[in-house]
Amino acid sequence: MSGETGAPRHTDLRGHTIVVIDDSEAVRTAFEVLLSLHGARVLGAAAPVAGLALLEREPADLVIQDMNFHREATSGTEGVALFRQLRARFPQLPVILLTAWTHLETAVELVREGAADYIAKPWDDARLLTSVRNLLDLRRARREAETLRGHRRDARAALAARFDLRGIVYESEALHTLVAMATQVAHADVPVLITGPNGAGKEVLADIVQANSERADRPYFKVNLGALPNELMEAELFGTEAGAFTGARARAGRFEAADGGTLFLDELATLAGSSQAKLLRVLQTGEFERLGSNTTRRARVRVIAATNTNLRQAIRDGTFREDLFYRVNVIELEVPPLAERREDILPLARHFLEPGFELSTAATDALVRYPWPGNVRELQNTIRRACLLSASRVIEAATLNLSAAASAERAEPELDRPAVEQALARAGGVIAHAARDLGLSRQALYRRMEKLGLKADAPRPTPGA
16 A cells, blocks of 8 residues: 555545455555545455445445455465355445455456456555546446336336237337337328338337237238339239239239238338339329229228338439328338347347257357347347257357358358349349349348449349340
């Protein structure tokens, strides 16, 4: 301990209680003088048993403990035993270890077990005060974070008690705000546009809107527009009459089938220009004709649309109708990527685990560090794969194979424009089929098309052109 502290004058420990457990009265007195000068309330105990009893009576914010409690003791085993009892009985209480240079290895091992810091004897007052202040600030921040998490849990529980949230799992404030907004707009019988990256949860949000709407007990259909070639799109949405094309039979389209209910249109930006015009008409008037028919039909359908495309940019590029955008965008709900709501990663991962499985500490650290370019869908697939491949019920970081996944994401094959155009032509414009042909994910193909300036509904050459 230094005589002239040289400690920062701004160290303010007022309102904090610090317990010093050391068999030396001189050491306890030195700490009491030093720490009380900066406003702390300091309590001392000469032995582990007395220190533990004191902590049961007096709630403390931090403990400073010695590693030996008898003059002849030098092994540090008493300090190790005391620290482990403190961790067991007061797991959130930060502990600073006082150690001789000969016991540094033991102190470092206890830091791995959760000790907050260690200070070698004789200590430097400024160094010790800095450590104390930082640990108390960290403890206060953790308490505030836990209080905030408690408020969020209460808010989620209150929302779940009032609305059908379709089993959505989240902890982040960003998603709570979004889910609350979805329940709020559910009763407004207007179109809803849900934006955000692929795999982030847009469809779940659509389900929440539908489940809490006045149409909850009416028909609810989903159409993935990106999975259908343009020539079949209108038949799917508006139906066909017998003989409209070779092999066509009379059948109702999705709008007709969903009359009085809700229609979820995913990947809206992939809709061709002619289909956009017909969609605009049915949204404005409720009127449409089946393919091959001149008979006008009517349907009252609430449309919830979703896209991962920036539609405002698509309007500027001339690939999406501005009037349709404003028709579907009465209410916009934007789902953030998983990387921007990291509080949701572990709750989702545990939700996706098969019964009986758990994640190791290293695995949870790896999950939180990973950027999740594929969002919730990638996380779900990662956990499912890990449950299948894990040699035990505890999934380790290596089983998650996230480094390989990250490398694969970075190593998307370089493809030129003709290769992409020809793959799209072979697939008849179906993005999912073209992506499989090229060995890409659908998201990766969309990124490649955007980079090459290709539109999903642009004309493409025939194979071999």
